[in-house]
Amino acid sequence: MSAGFDWAVGLQWFFMLYFVGINSGYLMLNLLSLGSLKRYIESHSLDDLPRGISGLEPPVSVLVPAYNEEATIAGSVRSMLQLNYPDYEVIVINDGSRDGTMEALRREFALLPFPEAYWQRLPAQPLRGIYRSATHPSLRVIDKENGGKADALNAGINASRYPLFCGVDADSVLERDSLKRVVEPFLEDPRTIASGGTVRIANGCRVDNGFLASVGLPRNPLALLQIVEYLRAFLFGRMGWSPLNAVLIISGAFGLFRKDVVVAAGGYRRDTVGEDMELVVRLHRLHRTRRIPYRIVFVPDPICWTEAPESLRVLKNQRVRWQRGLSESLTMNIGLLFHRRGGAAGWLAFPFMVVFEWLGPLLEVAGYAFMITAFVLGLVSGEAFLTFMLVAFGFGLVLSVSSLLLEEMSFHIYPKPGQVAVLLLMVVIENFGYRQLNSLWRLWGLLLWMARSKARWGEMTRSASWQTGSGGGAK
Amino acid sequence: MRLDTGFSPPPEHAVVSWLPHDPLLAVVFQAGLGIIAFSLLMLVAVFLLRMRLVLRTRREHRYAAQWRPLLAECVFDVPQALPVVPRSMRYHFMKLWNHHHESLEGSARGNLETLARRMGIDEVARNMLQSSDLRERMIAIITLGHLGDRERWQELRALVAHPSPLLSLAAARALLDIDAEATLAWLVMVMAAREDWPLARLVAMLKEAGPDRVTLPLVAALKAAGNPRQTVRLLRMMEVAHTAGAGEAAARVVRESDDPEVKAAGLRLLGDPRELGLARSAAAHESWVVRVAAARLLSRIGEAGDRQLLVGMLKDAHWWVRYHAARALVALPATAPGDIDRIRSTLDDRYAADMLDQVMAEARSR
Numbered sequence: 001m002s003a004g005f006d007w008a009v010g011l012q013w014f015f016m017l018y019f020v021g022i023n024s025g026y027l028m029l030n031l032l033s034l035g036s037l038k039r040y041i042e043s044h045s046l047d048d049l050p051r052g053i054s055g056l057e058p059p060v061s062v063l064v065p066a067y068n069e070e071a072t073i074a075g076s077v078r079s080m081l082q083l084n085y086p087d088y089e090v091i092v093i094n095d096g097s098r099d100g101t102m103e104a105l106r107r108e109f110a111l112l113p114f115p116e117a118y119w120q121r122l123p124a125q126p127l128r129g130i131y132r133s134a135t136h137p138s139l140r141v142i143d144k145e146n147g148g149k150a151d152a153l154n155a156g157i158n159a160s161r162y163p164l165f166c167g168v169d170a171d172s173v174l175e176r177d178s179l180k181r182v183v184e185p186f187l188e189d190p191r192t193i194a195s196g197g198t199v200r201i202a203n204g205c206r207v208d209n210g211f212l213a214s215v216g217l218p219r220n221p222l223a224l225l226q227i228v229e230y231l232r233a234f235l236f237g238r239m240g241w242s243p244l245n246a247v248l249i250i251s252g253a254f255g256l257f258r259k260d261v262v263v264a265a266g267g268y269r270r271d272t273v274g275e276d277m278e279l280v281v282r283l284h285r286l287h288r289t290r291r292i293p294y295r296i297v298f299v300p301d302p303i304c305w306t307e308a309p310e311s312l313r314v315l316k317n318q319r320v321r322w323q324r325g326l327s328e329s330l331t332m333n334i335g336l337l338f339h340r341r342g343g344a345a346g347w348l349a350f351p352f353m354v355v356f357e358w359l360g361p362l363l364e365v366a367g368y369a370f371m372i373t374a375f376v377l378g379l380v381s382g383e384a385f386l387t388f389m390l391v392a393f394g395f396g397l398v399l400s401v402s403s404l405l406l407e408e409m410s411f412h413i414y415p416k417p418g419q420v421a422v423l424l425l426m427v428v429i430e431n432f433g434y435r436q437l438n439s440l441w442r443l444w445g446l447l448l449w450m451a452r453s454k455a456r457w458g459e460m461t462r463s464a465s466w467q468t469g470s471g472g473g474a475k
Numbered sequence: 476m477r478l479d480t481g482f483s484p485p486p487e488h489a490v491v492s493w494l495p496h497d498p499l500l501a502v503v504f505q506a507g508l509g510i511i512a513f514s515l516l517m518l519v520a521v522f523l524l525r526m527r528l529v530l531r532t533r534r535e536h537r538y539a540a541q542w543r544p545l546l547a548e549c550v551f552d553v554p555q556a557l558p559v560v561p562r563s564m565r566y567h568f569m570k571l572w573n574h575h576h577e578s579l580e581g582s583a584r585g586n587l588e589t590l591a592r593r594m595g596i597d598e599v600a601r602n603m604l605q606s607s608d609l610r611e612r613m614i615a616i617i618t619l620g621h622l623g624d625r626e627r628w629q630e631l632r633a634l635v636a637h638p639s640p641l642l643s644l645a646a647a648r649a650l651l652d653i654d655a656e657a658t659l660a661w662l663v664m665v666m667a668a669r670e671d672w673p674l675a676r677l678v679a680m681l682k683e684a685g686p687d688r689v690t691l692p693l694v695a696a697l698k699a700a701g702n703p704r705q706t707v708r709l710l711r712m713m714e715v716a717h718t719a720g721a722g723e724a725a726a727r728v729v730r731e732s733d734d735p736e737v738k739a740a741g742l743r744l745l746g747d748p749r750e751l752g753l754a755r756s757a758a759a760h761e762s763w764v765v766r767v768a769a770a771r772l773l774s775r776i777g778e779a780g781d782r783q784l785l786v787g788m789l790k791d792a793h794w795w796v797r798y799h800a801a802r803a804l805v806a807l808p809a810t811a812p813g814d815i816d817r818i819r820s821t822l823d824d825r826y827a828a829d830m831l832d833q834v835m836a837e838a839r840s841r
Contacts, residue, residue: 045610049570051683187674187676384500394510394511401514417526
């Protein structure tokens with residue numbers, strides 16, 4: 001037996017075991033999610049009875065960073081002004097947009113200059129002006145120099161009045177009671193410092209006046225595939241970690257935070273494209289290492305809908321950016337990894353992220369590349385190659401189907417059986433090319449991060465074709 | 476030559492022909508097949524769940540269409556015809572019944588209770604108290620509360636000590652529904668001590684019981700509070716009590732406590748001009764939380780003579796103290812816009828001047 005062949009056999013088993021390991025890890029998360037979803041649904045089964053909580057819900061500042069959002073900003077802000085919550089303010093931060101975002105806001109909301117005593121608690125680019133709506137007293141707009149999403153959020157925190165703030169993407173569509181649902185962990189446990197909700201894909205849905213009128217499936221196959229991906233990411237990617245207090249990601253599209261805690265932690269870092277994840281990982285690190293009791297909670301209710309990319313180019317850019325954000329978030333907080341006080345976040349979630357999410361694309365692409373090359377060169381047998389592909393496909397399938405099963409056991413958002421059938425088809429199809437393509441993009445993101453190339457706000461072409469009603473349509 | 480694990484292949488007759496010859500590979504291959512088979516089973520489960528959901532929803536709608544008119548009839552009288560409730564639909568009926576009970580008032584509630592007793596729902600709820608299903612236990616507790624079932628008092632009282640905040644709070648609420656006065660006498664201390672009970676829900680429950688019933692137990696509990704955390708919780712709950720009773724007790728706490736959180740919570744409850752001295756002394760407290768509460772109190776009870784004190788507070792290092800001092804200054808009795816302009820022109824502190832500009836702009840836009 002030659003040394004070269006020993007080496008090939010070793011690699012063959014390494015990659016096969018890696019695929020088994022990563023997918024077994026996800027299956028474990030799935031099991032955890034199953035239990036916590038069941039508990040969540042049981043405990044909220046009587047929420048629709050008329051006796052509410054009280055008017056004692058803490059007031060919330062909704063922060064909407066906007067960069068070149070001319071097409072959607074008016075509709076989004078209008079929907080945010082109609083949320084079902086007793087006391088909140090909306091602060092739109094125009095981050096030096098180069099399009100007509102500011103003009104659209106001025107026109108739609110009768111903005112007037114306001115002499116605000118701006119409190120610069122967190123670093124942010126200089127302001128151009130602060131405006132208050134003459135028609136909506138709870139709306140303020142901050143016009144500032146461009147500095148990126150994190151910078152815009154910091155400026156929003158500086159201007160906010162309330163003890164909790166909720167970062168919302170300008171293109172997001174919220175459920176009317178989204179704030180009520182995401183604030184609940186703060187009412188139930190005073191140790192809660194952050195909570196995030198499930199984000200769903202809005203493509204194919206009908207949105208009237210900024211609110212979701214009916215749930216549908218998009219015709220675009222890329223958007224369809226992302227629905228399955230989002231189900232997987234949220235229903236067990238995050239729900240599984242929540243009971244362990246080890247949720248490392250709260251989506252920037254919709255997340256609620258305790259302001260004093262975020263200010264004390266230094267706010268959003270402006271040198272990362274993954275500012276949402278970085279903040280959450282940092283909060284874990286600081287609280288764990290300083291032994292401050294805290295909770296970071298995931299709320300599984302579907303409360304925020306967002307537009308998914310429908311072209312390969314935009315999707316690729318998004319995934320590259322996500323991978324870079326992940327790389328930055330983990331390396332900037334590497335002190336949490338196996339810290340003696342790291343708890344589940346430092347000993348389970350962080351290593352899991354490092355091995356399976358951060359380095360995962362490298363190992364996955366290398367695994368596929370090696371097996372194909374080795375098979376072609378005759379270094380591994382057809383049987384070994386077939387076994388590898390079978391395991392990779394089988395585990396991919398089981399994970400995707402299980403996320404759909406979780407959805408069917410809990411929220412069953414897609415009302416028609418035909419829609420479920422289409423999603424089941426996507427569950428199978430995504431294993432033949434789409435997942436591998438994603439791994440390639442993420443690997444590219446990893447390489448770009450290693451090359452330290454400059455990161456920027458993600459510019460995304462928005463069609464907003466699902467928005468109808470006043471001010472919401474594409475212009 | 477091709478190699479896999481280095482094991483020599485077993486004799487051909489020992490393995491099924493389509494499996495890899497390498498024993499380890501064969502195991503992994505079979506595991507892969509098993510996983511795919513499991514996925515297919517889950518696919519079937521997804522379909523079956525959807526079918527079950529469709530059928531269940533149809534059934535629920537069908538029954539709800541029969542029940543709703545009968546429950547609505549309770550607004551005027553107890554209906555003669557009793558709703559048909561199959562065993563499997565009991566939970567859904569009870570939920571609908573409770574929904575109506577919480578939406579209606581007066582004699583309609585009494586009619587609903589009579590209807591439920593005639594149907595034996597009280598007995599069903601008593602049995603459900605022992606259920607292992609959390610949803611059933613919750614609906615049973617709520618139903619017994621709405622029915623005013625005194626026979627289950629001891630069981631419900633024992634549930635108040637249950638470690639689950641959901642079950643224990645539901646039991647506390649049910650006991651308040653059954654006999655608020657008898658319950659509040661001991662429940663308020665439990666409310667102060669159980670930090671896993673969300674304050675917002677407690678305030679909602681106390682609000683429902685009404686200030687007449689809650690003020691005295693809250694004042695008594697405040698006197699007996701064991702630590703500052705309990706005191707702060709009780710002071711927050713006192714926001715639903717009678718102003719006079721709450722204010723008197725809060726003033727005593729503000730005078731006696733050194734804890735900034737307690738002082739601030741107490742100051743929030745004050746509103747009697749006789750407490751002006753407390754507000755003035757708190758304005759110089761080292762904790763900004765207390766200084767904010769003092770400024771807010773001065774905006775309610777401050778006098779023209781407090782103007783200089785508030786102008787001084789406009790230069791406070793903390794934004795919120797400056798903000799509330801400015802608001803108090805604008806709200807002081809006998810203060811005209813011209814007075815504020817004069818104060819503004821004398822300010823040499825930029826932060827103080829900016830804050831006064833902001834608050835004046837806010838006042839103009841109101």
